[in-house]
Amino acid sequence: MAGGLAALLDDIATMAKLAAASVDDVGAAAGRASAKAAGVVVDDTAVTPRYVTGFTPDRELPMIWRITLGSLRNKLLFILPAALLLSQFASWALTPLLMLGGAYLSFEGAEKIWEKVTGHGHDQDDATATMTGDEAERQMTSGAIRTDFILSSEIMVISLNEVAQEPFWTRAITLVIVAIVITVGVYGFVALIVKMDDIGLHLARRDSGLAQRVGNALVRAMPALLRGLAIVGTVAMLWVGGHILLVGLDTLGWHAPYGLVHHLEEAVHGATGPLGGVLGWLTNTVGSAIAGLLVGAVIVVVVHLVQRARRGGQEPAEHV
DSSP states (O other): OHHHHHHHHHHHHHHHHHHHHHHHHHHHHHHHHHHHTHHHHHHHHHHGGGGSTTSOHHHHHHHHHHHHHHHHHIIIIIIHHHHHHHHHHOGGGHHHHHHHHHHHHHHHHHHHHHHHHHOOOOHHHHHHHTOOHHHHHHHHHHHHHHHHHHHHHHHHHHHHHHTTTSOHHHHHHHHHHHHHHHHHHHHHHHHHHHHHHHHHHHHHTSSOHHHHHHHHHHHHHHHHHHHHHHHHHHHHHHHHHHHHHHHHHHHHTOOHHHHHHHHHHHHHHHHSGGGHHHHHHHHHHHHHHHHHHHHHHHHHHHHHHHHHHHTTTOSOGGGO
16 A cells, blocks of 8 residues: 555656656757747837827726737637647748748838838828727727737747657647737737837836926837837847848758858857857847848839739829
8 A cells, every 4th residue: 555655646746847848848848939039029019009199098998908819819720720720730931931921021121121111102191080989999999909910820830840859748838828928918918008109208207306307208218219119119120131031041941041151150259259249149139120121122022013003103203
């Protein structure tokens, strides 16, 4: 009896160790996957605040909550099952899908630069501005969820690629963790951003001189913060998109583009002493962003030429 109990306790201890190891494996995998998706997360955070700009303060948080639920639904109900099936039965398709997403991110980044330089691209905002009340809120929320679907797909595929060699259930649990943590983190931060001016106004009305100074600083900082987020988001799209394309080409057998960037990174790393790690990473990032910008610019030209042809060539030439 005592021997049987000892064996049972030994089995329980072994199972506990295995469970703990599995938890550690999942945690490590989730950490790696989240880090790889960081560039797209930055873009997601930068893009979302504009969808609630112009609405009354009492509608901002409900709209963000609806977008958050839509984002979780995108990731957990649609993208996750498809990603798991893909990794189980067609893992060879991960690299082409990643490259397709990388091309899209590069296009989005280049498109934002084109819009900034030319001043075009605000037709959708103008159309939404003519709506009022619930109609405008539904339109903007739906647009945010559609945009999130694309960005969430990239996040999940990038994360999946990082854990593609793990067992099925480790992949599944890792992707669920990544989906929830990233969604809560992104939209929690977005909620803080869009309410920062309200927090600032509240502090500015208090009797305390310190509170008033902090409140006024928050209000003044909001425009610069939103502009900064937009810039960071654009750079992140070009960097992540370009890096995905370079690594994908290398994986598929064309080694020269990524080899050039990698050799430059190593050369800078070896020549700059204590700062070598940071400057080498920065070199790789800049090279990836340039690659993303070049590919994105080509896609922008093609897309606008196609759009112009569909409109019968009536759009002025400078719009392309």
